[in-house]
Each structure stands twice: as structure tokens, then as C-alpha cells.
Amino acid sequence: MISVPDPGRVGALGELSGFRQRFYACLTGRADTLFELTDAVLCSDGPVTGLAELSLTAQHRRGHGALYDAVNHGRIEVDRLRRALAGLPVPRAADGRIVLAVDVSPWLRPDAPCSPDRLFCHVYGRSRGAPQFIPGWPYSFVAALETGRTSWTAVLDAVRLGPADDATAVTATQLRDVVSRIIETGQWHAGDPSMLIVMDAGYDVTRLAFVLDDLPVEVIGRIRSDRVMLRPAPPRPPGTPGRPRKHGGVFTLADPDSWHAPDHTTGTDTERYGHAEALAWDRLHPRLTRRGSWLDHHGELPIVEGSVIRLTVEHLPGECDPTPVWLWSSATGADAQLIDLLWQAFLRRFDLEHTFRLFKQTLGWTRPKLRTPESADRWTWLVIAAHTQLRLARPITEDLRRPWEKPVTEPRQLTPARVRRGFRNLHPNTSHPTAAPKPSRPGPGRPPRSRNKHPATRHNVGKTVKRDLNLQQHQSRTG
Template identity: 65%
Template sequence: MSLLQRDVPRDAFGELSCFRREFYACLTARGDALFELTDALLCSDGPVKTLVELSLAPEYRRGHGALYGGVNCGRLDVARLRRTLAGLPLPRTADGRLVLAVDVSNWLRPDANTSPERLFCHTYGRGRGSAQMIPGWPYSFVAALEPGRTSWTAMLDVVRLCPWDDEIAVTTGQVREVVQRLLAAGQWQAGDPPVLIVVDAGYDVTRLAFLLADLPVELLGRMRSDRVLYFPPPPQPAGKRGRKPKRGPEFKFEDPATWPAPATTTVTDTTHYGRAEAAAWDRLHPLLVRRSAWADYPEDQLPVIESTVIRLQVEHLRGDHSPRPVWLWWSGTAATAGDVDRLWQGFLRRFDLEHTFRMIKQTLGWTAPRLCEPAAADRWTWLIVAAYTQLRLARPLAEDLRKPWERPARQGRLTPARVRRGFRRLHGKTPQPASAPKASTAGPGRPTGSKNKHRARQHPVGKQGKTNITQDVMNSRAA
């Protein structure tokens, strides 16, 4: 697919209709209840506060029992839905490049003692130094980023992190599968620029780049300001005997005395940050030691992962008169001035994923249900992804139903919340594959005077060794 073909506008209504039919086909058990639950999620007025209130929406024609039955006992073909998401039109940069962001968002469940597979999730407080570790379910999201200032992303995958998981190994497998699905869908072909994957400081970006070196991708991530990297060793003088040094001079982020002249420097005048100066140093690598992920490598076979380090310093931030520099690590080398500007501007687009998290939590109510089983939480999470995808596809079709005190939105600049506000007008024109509910009567329920003598099992929170995982848990996750 050429770049000119990608720029041709598609039939937005046709894309939305095809996705709705394909999404219904992915619901293999209790599909009618799950599909209408997603429609109620899209057409409800205001933010979703509780799960049961969605059964009162006109788009949901069943009772609240069917709603909980669908979430708890329904089935979803996740593999097919992932392939469908990869085949949808995705945003690209001006040169036709795909930019993917990877980040973790937490579904906090501090009081759910009977919910298994919880982890301690890092959460930020309002004041400095008030971060806490709260039990919950962390989910890793992968989304395609749009160029320019926007609050939209194209979500492609989500995976829940379990207590026995290695986060970097799970993220590597997740990104690898997403890229492979994009290749199979024709989103990337030979001759296209590599896919740029952007991560934040919580990831070991050097290990990610090493594990994904066989794919047409570039890794870009933020590093902490206390890191120390090394230049390549100097050439061995002629006639000198002895062991050749493994590394060259140190490059300490906190010590400007160790910084040589940068290979590339760019200065850009921005609207919100003032003067932005970016300096890049080429062929720097971290010091790897035989522990943790590198414990299985012999000492003389530890890889040397060379890269480009970029120091970004802006003039001012909103509410901060002395902003600290940002250190970026790029898996490529020999960066030009155009590469440096493209990379640091692409990293700033990573924060658009935070708008998506805020949308699905505060408006769509991703973390509102008090579900007990992780499988039900995964099923509900995929319903949220499908609902958000329908909002993205309906973006050029929705009207701006603004309130009297809101400013009019420019053409094509509707936010996800405003698109959801007008989705009910589109809902009646889109395909409705769900069948009508059958008439039924309520069950007898628990006999009068009987008590529930089954005591729910309480589960510990935190990391668990692989030896503690039963075969049943592994089989249930694979299914």
C-alpha cells in the first residue's frame, strides 16, 4: 500500500458498520448481552458510575441479571478482535510512519481480598513524595499515536500483568505480536520507515530494543537522570600489548564535565514550552552485568547495545519556572538533526495515551465495576476497548452537541467525550446484529431462611514464583 493510497479518505460509516459486525462475531457466548452492553456504554448520558445502571439504558433490552451473566460467564474471541483492530485505519506521521505507545494503567482493588492475581500498583498522590502501593490489576496497553496535539489514540492491544510475570518479557511478547499483526494486515511493507515504539522511564528500554532487534522497529524511551552510560573503547594503539578495554569514557547524566561536544544539536521555538534545545550523543551503551535478565549470559558474551542519547531542555513549563531536562534513549545511531526533532516531538505525543486512560476511567467507567474474577475484568476491559474504537471510527460522523457554556469545536477536533455525546444519533443507523430478548420470568432465587455457607477464599497480594502456579491457572489464561 503506497503512501498516496493511505491518504485517500475511507468511508467512515462503512468502517464503523464493518467493525460492529466483526465485533459481534467475536462474541462467542452471550454475545447479544455483551454487544448491547457495549451499546449502552456508548449511548449513556454522562460518565458511567456503576455497571448495573447500564441495564437502564434504552439500548440494553435485557435485565440486569443478563448483564452480569454476560460479563461473568460470556466468552470473547480475543485473537480475532486483535486482528480486527490491527486491520483498521491507523494514524501516521507525515512520512507515513506508525508510532506506538506502550504504558500500564492500574485497576485498583484495595478491598477485594477475595479477588486473585492482584499486584501492588504504584500510584501517585497529590503531594510530592506521597506515592503509594495499592493492590490492583495492572493492564499493559499498546496504542497507535496521532501526530499533532490531540486526545485520540488507536488502541491495539491490552494484557493484564499477573503476579508471576516478568513485565519486560510480557511487554516484549505483546509488542512483538502487535507488530506481527500489523505486518499481516498490510499496515507496514518493505521500504516503509520503521515503526517507532515509545515507552516511559518505567521500562528497561535497552532490553526491549535487544529483544525486538529482529523486527522493523525503533525504540524510544525516557531514562532517569542518574544513569551512567559509556562510549565505545578507543582504538588500540599500534604495538600495544594487553587486554583491549571493553568500554570507553563515562557519560554521566548528572555531571556535565563528562559530556563531550554533542554530535547533533537542534533549537526549536515551541508554542507552549518556549525555546526547546535538544543535544544528541552517538554510540553510547549501558553497562550490563550478569544478574536479573542477563544472568544466563556468559561474562564475555554480554551484548553491547549502542544507541543515541538525547538531552531535551525546554525554556519553561506550565506552573514550573525551572523545568528539569529530559533524557531520551533511541535504539538507532548516527541521528541527524531531523531525527532528533522527530524523536523528541514523538516522545511528547506519548502523553496522549494518558488522555485515553482518563477517558476510559472517568467517562466510560473502566474501573467502576467491582468484579471479583480476573477473567471477568479482562472481558470488561475488551468491551471498553471495543467501545472506544467505535468512538474513534465515528469521529468524522458525530455532531458537536455542545452545551451552552462550552466552546464550539473546530472541524475534525471533537474530543472522545463529545463524540460519545452524539453517538446515540448514529446508533440507530448502524447495524444491530443482536437478536431481541426472549420473554422470561425471574428465577425463584435462594429459598427463604437459607444462608450462604460457602466462604470465599482470600488471596494474597504481590509477586509469586512460577512454582506456585497450578496447571489449571495456566490453562485458563491460555484459553
């Protein structure tokens, strides 16, 4: 009896093979070695612990010397790879919206004084749970989120933050480029619901909403519980002299007496958090000052109105007394359905943490001891390409379940680590654009008993931002 191939499986395999071809076309220097290095990451047995061990896999047919040479001196057309990622099917929310999440994950390098462009990265959990500042390379990632409880995200972009970069300006440019590529590839059309961009605390969500106001996006982020918001200015009576008021009454998040009746009150029963209740107030804005990302703003400071959401849940995993979460969104005039979508999209932002853990613990993103940030950028994009292939192979991978793991009934329930476990069986059926390796001999290297006469340069750690005008000069100029 002749078996009929499954059209869905054939289509998914074709999508995976097509992306592998496009990814190979983005490699313009040491292409064969970089491509086989990505396959070694996907097909190696167990977590990646270093680059040299990857040269021992059957999928990598070159030596470890060629591997390091490709990582240090290879070339990747990053813009072309970004367009290839944006052209893939993007996961959407329940109502068809595209939900993007932005977050920073550090590649810690505390013991690399000869590596340039390191910053002090704010990390938790390395010493008695207290926050620490450790030198490293921070990377800003943008990913599209799925619905429901999942550990999958579609990583679309990554940018390394340098010592002279303004984090808010770099994030705004990164988000603008990602949204523009999504529109150019036909993932979003005029008349579709606006995209949602979610972020955690630490971002200037008001500034990002103002800068991205010309794009079809709604920004939502967590704000501190001690913030003070302002209501709209009341109507001015006719004939009142003086300058019109810009702000209304004070809305203090930590003072319930300053609150007025919420515009919307919604409640939802969740499986993980119990009963969740959201209170929403429309048209609230913060009082902006010429500090931080607003220091170089030209002209009068604007009024950026949005919706404030107070989210409370019945319980949290491992905690008895959950604290309320305050969110601010650039959406105004939102109905109850949109309010529910906003806070649910924010909770989905934590799926990006699963991706970071997969990158570091399984795919070995921060394992190599690379010296230059350019080599770190190449390795980062190889890891992103490997993760993208896992996402494309998700519906066609056989589940190699361990005896202690729970069985799954649908391919959608497979985790990225379990898809990677079965990728070796799928690898022979995909496209292989690389050429066969040519025989060669290793170089002589440094002569024995000779000293290194060119020691590496040591670099300082920290920001090197220098503004044209400081706060006092701004005040004297605008004064």
C-alpha cells in the first residue's frame, strides 16, 4: 500500500528548507562553516557547552580551527537575515493582533578585561538574591508572542547596546525597524488592528509611545507603584484670564483616596493566577520633565495621554500575598475587551524569559569565551537562526519523550528543547546548501617557547555618553 504524504507536513518541511536556503544566502563570508555550525547547535546531543565541542558533531564537517575562524572573521548580512525573519508567519493574539515584546538580556563577561564595549548589567539571583551590576554585553531582543501558556516566541531582531548608546533611542529605532519590516512583508495591512508592544519596568514607556506615535502600534508597559499621574485639564470657563491649565487633578497610584471611579472594571478567572481583576482609568498622563530621554527634546514638552490599569490576581505561584501590578498603555478610549487584551498581552511577555533561558542553557548563547563584540554578534545571530529553525520544525518533529516526561497530544505542545531533541532525525530531509570541505593543513602557529610581544588592550567598563548640553545648560537656554 502506497502511503500518501501529509500536505501539512510537506508544507512545513518546505518552509523550513526555504528558510535554510535564505539563511545560507545571508552568509557572505565563511558561509559553509557558519551554516554547519548552526546545524551542530541544532543536532548536538545535550546542551551546548562550547564551540570546540560542536566541531565533533557529524553535521560539522570542518575542524575546530575553521570554526573559530568563521565566528571571528565570518560575515553575515544582518539586514537581509532580519527581512527573512520578518517574512516568516508571525504568531498572533486571539483577535488576530500581532503582539511584540522587547526586553534586554545580558551576556555576562566579568572576567574579560580585554573585551571592549562592556557595560554594567543589572542582574538578580547571583548572590543571595540581591541585585548586582556585572560587566557584560547587553542585547535588546524583539520577539512576537503567542497566545496561551507556551514557551515559544518568534525572535525577530537583536541589537547589542554599546557604551555610547541611549537605551531608549536604540529601542525606539529597533521597534520602528521591526514594525516597518512586518508591514513591508505583508504581515500587517491597513485596516488591521494595531500591533501591541509590551515591555517590563525599566523602559520609558511614555517616551516610546510618543516617538512611535506615527506607527500602527499601541505601547503597554509596567510602571512603578509610586508613580503620580495627572488627569486632563478641566474645561476653561469663558473669560477666564491667564494661561490655560495643562494638567488636571493628581492621580497617585499609592493613594486610593486620590483615585476616581474607574472607567472599566473587568474580571477573569485564570488557571494559573485564580481570579484576575483589572481596573482601568482613561486619559491619564505623567508630568514630563527635561531629564533622561526627554533632555534633548526640542520645543515644549508634550502631554502623552493613555490608560492606567491596576491588575490584581488571587494568588501567584510560590507567593501568598500578591501585590498589584500597575500598567500604562498609550491606548485611549479603550473598551473593556481591549483592556483585557492589554493586560493579558503583558502577562504573555514573560514567555520571552523562557526563550532567554533556552538560549543560554541549551543553545549555549553565552558559553563561548569570545573576545570581540563583533564575534559575539555573529554567534548571537547564529543562535537566533537555530531557534527559528526549531520553531519551523515544531509541527513536523517526532516527540522523543523521556520516561519521566509528560506525553503530549499535539505538536503545538512540544517545548523547544524537545523539538531540538528530534531535529537530528529531521535534518537529513531538509535542504543542505553547503559544499564538501576541502582538505587542508593547520598553520604553524606561534613558535614554541616564544613570548607574545603584542598583549591585548584592556578596556574600561561603563557608559561613555556625552551630551552636548547638560541639565543646567538646558534650563538656562529654555529659561
